[in-house]
Amino acid sequence: MIYLDYQATTPLAPEAREAMLPWLVGPEAMGFANPHSPHRPGRMAAAAIEIAREQVAALFPPGGRVVFTSGATEALNLAILGSGRRHLAVSAIEHAAVLETARFADPDVAVLPVDATGLVNPEAELPSEVELVAVMQINNEIGTIQPVERLAQRARAAGALVVCDAVQGAGKLAAPAGADLVAISAHKLHGPKGIGALWIRDGVELSPQVHGGGQEGGLRSGTLSPALCAGFGAAAQLAAARCEADAAHVAALWEAARAALPGFVLNGSETERWHGNLNLRREGLDVARLMSGLRNIAFSAGSACASGSGKPSHVLRAIGLSDKEARSSIRLGFGRYTGMSEVAEACAQIAAAADAQ
Amino acid sequence: MSMNSPRSTPLYLDHAATTPLLAEARAALLDGFAHWANPSSPHAAGRTARALLEEARGRIKAALEWDGEVILTSGASEALALAIGACVQPLAAVSAVEHEAVLRHAGAARRLGVDRSGQVNPGECGFAGLVAVQQANNETGVLQPLYAVAEAVREAGGLLLADCAQGAGKLTLPDADLIALSAHKFGGPIGVGALLVRDWALLRPTGGQERGYRGGTENLPGALAMAAALEAGQGWLDEAVALRSRLDAGITAAGGEVIAGDTARVPTIGAYRMPGRSARAQLIGFDAQGIAVSAGSACSSGSLKPSHVLGAMDIAAEAAGEVIRVSLGRETTAADIDRFLAAWTGMKARP
Secondary structure, eight states: OEEOOTTTOOOOOHHHHHHHGGGSOOTTSSTTSOTTOOSHHHHHHHHHHHHHHHHHHTTSOSSEEEEEESSHHHHHHHHHHHTOOOSEEEETTOOHHHHHHHHHHOTTOEEEOBOTTSOBOTTOOOOTTOOEEEOOSBOTTTOBBOOHHHHHHHHHHTTOEEEEEOTTTBTTBOOOTTOSEEEEEGGGGTOOTTOEEEEEETTOOOOOSSOSSOTGGGTSOSOOOHHHHHHHHHHHHHHHHHHHHHHHHHHHHHHHHHHHOTTOEEOSOSSSBOTTEEEEEOTTOOHHHHHHHOTTEEOBSSOTTTTTSOOOOHHHHHTTOOHHHHHTEEEEEOOTTOOHHHHHHHHHHHHHHHHHO | OOOSSGGGSOEEOBTTTOOOOOHHHHHHHHHHHHOOSOTTOOSHHHHHHHHHHHHHHHHHHHHHTOOSEEEEESSHHHHHHHHHHHBSSOEEEEETTOOHHHHTTOTTOEEEOBOTTSOBOGGGOOOSSEEEOOSBOTTTOBBOOHHHHHHHHHHTTOEEEEEOTTTTTTSOOOSOSEEEEEGGGTTSOTTOEEEEESOGGGBOOOSSHHHHTSOSOOOHHHHHHHHHHHHTOOTTHHHHHHHHHHHHHHHHHTTOEETTTTSOBOTTEEEEEOTTSOHHHHHHHHHHTTEEOBSSOTTTTTTOOOOHHHHHTTOOHHHHTTEEEEEOOTTOOHHHHHHHHHHHHHHHHOO
16 A cells, blocks of 8 residues: 555554554553552653644643643644634635634634635734634645745734644644644644644633643643653654654655656645655546556545535645546645655556546 | 562462553563554544454453443543443432542532442432442452442432442442443453443443543553453452451451441451551561552542542541451452461550
């Protein structure tokens, strides 16, 4: 199988897997302990979590703290609902975890449009009463890098909190500047599933959504997994260390794939983008047929969570594509462990199958 | 964590806080790490992950003998928050001895008091709303009379939410409408749990995965490991009954007090008072000998607040402050109990 779906999830890094093992033990060792217990094995587990927290925090600027959650969806819920803000504005191409949560908090949420290249206009008018603005760092479907810093500057000047979904950018780009609350997910940066984090700028007050034992400074109750934290920490550290090499690698893959698929049109900006994402369309392409004919290649037609819904992508519609154009689009995602020969092989198969339609 | 002298060989008697990962669960987890595709992805790798996830869900249902629905969560705290937040009926009443994961959501809901045995009176549980009563208490092990509670709640037109974090995987599930559980309390990994729902109609969907009831990429390795832990069976519980009796008898003989000793309790938990010595001093002393026990729940252990559970049982604050929790697991032996009793007796004898 050639895996080209790095936006849906990424392979677990061997280093992250290794970091988890000491905490996945039975009675022969004490690594299984509850990190919130005050006894010695509990304190050792707690220490492992704090090391992991520092590793994850290193992805962010100083002046904030990291709260572990079960993933980015929970982190975004905590950020948006926990802020208590009622007048929201979000970009039109946010992930469902932001869009749906924002609609829940504010049924009249303002939607900030994007242009044909998939970029939010950072000078877009903000509603006068706006209290919270959410804009993502890198779009999960088309890979465009949003002008978070400028929009954040304006939103904060208007008195709004800025939430940034940095799931696709964490460990790849520097943390989004100017955001007050940033959500990330371990499994999108070669860490384990089941853990994510919310970075909270100092001074920003949130109310907890999951109450209970009062872990994470009372903001997020529930026993933390030392294993998941350690895996996340190792993955974050590795991503930071390999940031430039990973970026150069995916840029080369992207150029090769683009050249190997000449009949396709790029969705989203050519320049303002993460090159691990290549979203393409071709007139008249039957994507369902293409996917079922290429069973050894794992790629997608949009976000994993929306697949199966049958609805055309809200992101592709937001950049002005017709339903028909949106339905003839595919998403290829590359990353650290994708080989050049895999990309060449997959693109040759995709091009041949598309030509044969 | 190898130690030199036998005296400081670690002795873990805090299985109610968390219990070691079972070998079967660990194997399932590692296997799950190899299936890292997103279960919502439409390609073959994603569909394989989806099939494994649904298989795990089916195995969890079968092992628990639950014929309703299963929503996989990050643990019991999230499951309880989801149940209370999304239930079609507002929270009407909670027992006074619930875990903080319920109490902190309880707001103005009625508190159902307990008697000195630690149990609620089912006759007071009839509310036409959501009623939360736990299965087994995490501090004392006391079992609530859930069969009668469920009857009273149903008769009043309400719904019963049972926090089964300490009982699930050990005891038969109660006849509740909503049940919260956590894998790491029965040998699965930390970071995965479930909300069991008798019928989808009891919850309002909020969108996302898990049929629209819980957003977030599914933790497939966690689900597989939870299924494996449940399937490992609980044949050891008979032995736990005998070991806890040995512990109860030993403490009583040495001049201690067994909390709720005459009440039906989950066999893995005992709460014991050492008159004249604070729980904090006891914990430090046991910890120095390599013995891990706790004072109340792990999550509140840093706080040194008087236990709301013991308070609700009408135990005076001073006496409550002398109570520790000892909790047993699969690998606990009679020799472990005897070592603990010797340490307890020695500590009590010291001025």
